[in-house]
Amino acid sequence: MRTLPNILITGTPGTGKSTLAQQVSEGSGLDWVDVSQIAKDNKLFEGFDSDYGCHVLNEERLLDEIEDQMEEGGKVVDYHGCDFFPQRWFDIVFVLRTDNTRLYDRLVSRGYSGKKLEENIQCEIFQTILDEARDSYEPSIVFELPSNTSDDMENNLEKIAQWVEQYKNNVNAIEM
Ligand SMILES: Nc1ncnc2c1ncn2[C@@H]1O[C@H](COP(=O)(O)OP(=O)(O)O)[C@@H](O)[C@H]1O
Numbered sequence: 001m002r003t004l005p006n007i008l009i010t011g012t013p014g015t016g017k018s019t020l021a022q023q024v025s026e027g028s029g030l031d032w033v034d035v036s037q038i039a040k041d042n043k044l045f046e047g048f049d050s051d052y053g054c055h056v057l058n059e060e061r062l063l064d065e066i067e068d069q070m071e072e073g074g075k076v077v078d079y080h081g082c083d084f085f086p087q088r089w090f091d092i093v094f095v096l097r098t099d100n101t102r103l104y105d106r107l108v109s110r111g112y113s114g115k116k117l118e119e120n121i122q123c124e125i126f127q128t129i130l131d132e133a134r135d136s137y138e139p140s141i142v143f144e145l146p147s148n149t150s151d152d153m154e155n156n157l158e159k160i161a162q163w164v165e166q167y168k169n170n171v172n173a174i175e176m
Pocket of ligand 1: 011012015016
């Protein structure tokens with residue numbers, strides 16, 4: 001068991017992953033591993049996906065880049081995909097879910113349009129990322145969280161903070 005847990009926050013773009021991950025990091029003292037930013041900073045891309053209108057992550061290079069940090073524990077990772085991370089890296093996986101109309105508005109205000117907008121809304125309608133998480137991790141560690149309102153955001157933060165405290169207590173109990 002790691003002294004501090006690793007948490008994965010996943011979901012369709014716009015569901016609130018980076019906002020929640022940053023707040024979890026501030027509240028629980030875990031380090032935020034911002035996969036999209038790390039990929040940009042280190043140019044870990046291999047081409048362009050015209051359906052989603054975004055650069056394609058070079059997953060192997062990203063995994064190499066963050067492996068040492070992940071082995072340390074105490075990390076919160078957010079990304080809009082989850083099947084390529086080693087299963088052993090995460091103690092718990094949260095999948096954020098947002099109603100279509102709200103997600104649509106968030107993505108439009110982010111400048112998404114056309115196929116990129118449609119593909120992302122469909123991704124949420126078909127619960128693609130939730131299924132991916134359930135297929136990639138032990139289903140008992142995968143939790144769906146609503147992310148529609150600021151109340152949802154607060155509840156999710158509270159839930160995750162409680163879980164982190166519980167994890168730390170369990171580690172202390174084992175060490176004693
Ligand atoms: N639960 C929520 N309630 C209201 N607005 C939210 C919520 N979660 C995220 N948002 C807003 O939606 C937008 C997208 O959030 P962001 O964290 O960037 O999503 P992601 O990282 O999943 O792409 C931001 O403007 C953010 O403030």
